[in-house]
Amino acid sequence: MSARVVLLAAGKGTRMRSKLPKLLHPLGGSPMVLHALQAALDATATRPLLVVGHGAEAMRQTVGERADFVEQAEQLGTGHAVLQARAALQGGADLVLVSNADLPLLSAATLKLLLETQQANPGPFSMLTLRQPNARGFGRVQRGAGGNVVAIIEEAEATPEELAIDELNVGAYCFRADWLWPALEKLTPSANKGEYYLTDLLEIATAAGERVEAVVLQDPQEAIGVNTREHLAEAEAALRQRINRHWMLTGVTLVDPASTYIEPGVTIGQDTVIWPNTILQGDTHIGEDCHIGPNTVVRHSRIGNACRVEAAVVEMAVMENHVDIGPFAHLRKDSHLGDHVHMGNFGEVKNSTLGPGSKMGHFSYIGDATIGANVNIGAGTITANYDGENKNKTVIEDDVFIGSDTMLVAPLHIGQGARTGAGAVVTKDVPARTVVVGIPARAIRKLEEPD
Ligand code: UD1
Ligand code: CA
Secondary structure, three states, rough: OOOEEEEEEOOHHHOOOOOOHHHEEEOOEEEHHHHHHHHHHHHHOOOOEEEEOOEHHHHHHHHHOOOEEEEEEOOOHHHHHHOOOOHHHHHOOOEEEEEOOOOOOOOOOHHHHHHHHHHHHOOOEEEEEEEEEOOOOOEEEOOOOOOOEEEEHHHHHOOHHHHOOOOEEEEEEEEEEEHOOOOHHHHOOOOOOOOOHHHHHHHHHHOOOOOOOEEEOOOOHHHHEEEEEEHHHHHHHHHHHHHHHHHHOHHHHHHHOHHHOOOOOEEEEEOEEEEEOEEOOOEEEEOOOOOOOOOOOEEEOOOOOOOOEEOOEEEOEEEEEOOOOOOOOOOHHHHHHHOOOOOEEEEEEEEOOOOOOOOOEOOOEEEOEEEEEOOEEEEOOEEEEOOOOOOOOOOOOOOOOOOOEEEEEEEEEEOOOHHHEEOEEEOEEOOOOOEEHHHHHHEEOOOOOOO
């Protein structure tokens, strides 16, 4: 039986009190809607259909090719939202899996279970429920004398006795398509909100003597629905816990999971230790036996094995193996530190390569530079790479010694084994094994070839 997923994402998300559409608020570093889309894709291996309305243009831009779109021009309720998908789906899929897109932690496995349950159910649909005393505004699920689910009562319409029911409607359903479309036509506006509630389909089925199956969700975290920013923080914490647990089980030490933030796309090697207040974001990959943190942000970067990164910000950079940076180091876009590079406190590197074994211990800025192996960069060294119009390149060959407080005025080339004196302002290229000093720097002697 073929199945398609319809994700409902047209609502405004009024309770977020935000200019941004609710489903574009980030969760674990990516817009909430993408979490739901990924689960849908993983569950069915087909592209989901996204019902958009409020903020449709922004949603389309963010989602791009990951979904097909249907527009719900006016947000008249979840039942009305599903109806908008009819033209796109009728005559196509045998089963229609409908899920609220504001359930970002609902797993592909749960969606699959719902699908399988309906495949075995002769009745019109199956739905997901959860037993939990704290209702968080969810619809209450009523069971009949025989134990079958018979009605969903929305909180806005519930009597005090109904409010006390502790079985909740999670907001995911799998319908037989041939039943769904005509049934949606039968919905009438709700008494209090005037919306067409998808949830009224349960009563419609019950009235026709049809049997609806309920899958009871075991993990309440999966059912965290995001209506408010408080819920968003709850979802964030749950997602983080899930990710942290995974890495600890894989052999990574998180000294303080509560202050460790690892986004879903990140990978970490065995026996790496993550210290408190560390944030690992985006397309970041860390090798084995590293010490990362405390107080560190790594974003879209690759860190090799046995590296140490302390109180640093690393962005779109590469560190090979045994690299040691910080405290208070900043690697910016396109920095590449070779094996055994040491970068101490208050250093900044941008769009530059430091070859193996090179060292910059203190207070330096290296921008748009290519630096060879075993170069010593003295305290306070600056590449003056910007002349007000252009960014100019500095090239420093292997085994160069740059004295403290040297200004390297680019474009500049410093030959192998050369030295600059403390406080030199180097404005002209320096030949190999030449010592330059002063302002502007001039050559004072030539060094012997090493044996
Ligand atoms: C809904 C369910 C409730 C369930 C809860 C849990 C209904 C009537 N109620 O309530 O039983 O316990 O979810 O997740 O379905 N949307 C549209 N178009 C609309 C209205 C909503 O696309 O006209 C989308 C929203 O963007 C959202 C989803 O449908 O992603 C659910 O809407 P929301 O208003 O959050 O419903 P709840 O009040 O949470
Ligand atoms: Ca909701």
